Amino acid sequence: GRLPVAVDEPVDATFALTRATWNGAVEARLALLSARPSAPGSIDVVGEPESFLDAALAQLDAPLEPWPSAAPPVQRIVLDRRGHGIAGTLADLVATGDHVLAVCADASRRARALAGRLGGFALCSYDGLERHAVASGTFPHVFALDPPAHQHQANLLAAGEPEDFAHLGWGEAELGFARETHEHEYGLRAALAALYRAFRDHGAAAGEDLERLLRGDTVRPRSAAMAGRALRVLLELELLALEPGSPVVTLASARRTDLERSPAFRAYRRRGEDGRRYLSEATARAA
Numbered sequence: 001g002r003l004p005v006a007v008d009e010p011v012d013a014t015f016a017l018t019r020a021t022w023n024g025a026v027e028a029r030l031a032l033l034s035a036r037p038s039a040p041g042s043i044d045v046v047g048e049p050e051s052f053l054d055a056a057l058a059q060l061d062a063p064l065e066p067w068p069s070a071a072p073p074v075q076r077i078v079l080d081r082r083g084h085g086i087a088g089t090l091a092d093l094v095a096t097g098d099h100v101l102a103v104c105a106d107a108s109r110r111a112r113a114l115a116g117r118l119g120g121f122a123l124c125s126y127d128g129l130e131r132h133a134v135a136s137g138t139f140p141h142v143f144a145l146d147p148p149a150h151q152h153q154a155n156l157l158a159a160g161e162p163e164d165f166a167h168l169g170w171g172e173a174e175l176g177f178a179r180e181t182h183e184h185e186y187g188l189r190a191a192l193a194a195l196y197r198a199f200r201d202h203g204a205a206a207g208e209d210l211e212r213l214l215r216g217d218t219v220r221p222r223s224a225a226m227a228g229r230a231l232r233v234l235l236e237l238e239l240l241a242l243e244p245g246s247p248v249v250t251l252a253s254a255r256r257t258d259l260e261r262s263p264a265f266r267a268y269r270r271r272g273e274d275g276r277r278y279l280s281e282a283t284a285r286a287a
Helices: 052-058 086-095 107-114 126-132 151-157 172-186 188-202 207-215 224-236 263-280 282-286
Strands: 011-022 025-037 043-045 077-080 100-104 121-125 141-144 165-168 240-242 248-251
Touching: 043 107, 052 207, 052 224, 086 100, 086 121, 086 141, 100 107, 100 126, 107 121, 121 126, 126 151, 172 224, 172 263, 188 207, 188 224, 188 248, 188 263, 207 224, 207 248, 224 240, 224 263
Parallel strands: 043 121, 077 165, 100 121, 100 141, 141 165
Antiparallel strands: 011 025, 240 248
16 A cells, blocks of 8 residues: 655655465565664764864864874774665664664764654764764664774774774765765865965955855855865965964965975875775775
8 A cells, every 4th residue: 555645755654464374375474563664763963073164274284194193992892784774774773762873974964864764873973983982881882884984993992991882874875975085085186276366366364254265165064174174285385364363364475386295185085085094995895
């Protein structure tokens, strides 16, 4: 029969599998017992910076080396749930009544996509997991919705108490999402050109204007970390200048330059290459 709701609306449905016999033949029948529009709980996004501008400017002084920083020891019980269905696995974890943290490549994009379909859990990005160690001591269940891009992120997933669990849940689609997100975060050449043009066309910027220029495209804005990385490289190359004592960024030069002159660019390039290698080799084989 037909479900009594729109086909593009999430539903909670109950079915019964029965056996029917007719004229000596036996066949299985799936009977719909009930269906209603799904009403999942909320998704609590955690680990994101409170101030975009402060988080972006913090990248200017962030140490480039050593990278990565040491991850806490792996203690959680790691369960491989890949291939069992992301929605069903998350729903089962939420149904335990324990606090559940789903970890993904991009928290804001994932939250928008999952809202109204799944809920009742917290959500953070791998960057958020690195910055705040939000899983430690708070969430008995950590669910890897997307794969990590670096080995130390995989170690962070499994860091916790020995009686807690880390669940691996991604599939091919999520692996592709993680790769695309990593390229967006560390494909710095395009971001550097776009950010430089924005300051060239706008001039000096501070406060809300500076934040708007750093965010960039409203359809796919830069993360605070990515914006800060791009700004740091342009400052090191002396294409932009930061006024002493106040967050005012001005255009400094229009000359051509070699990106390799920037220590930050070289460090970020190595991080990008490490992530591509990890997602293409270790994670792909595991999936």
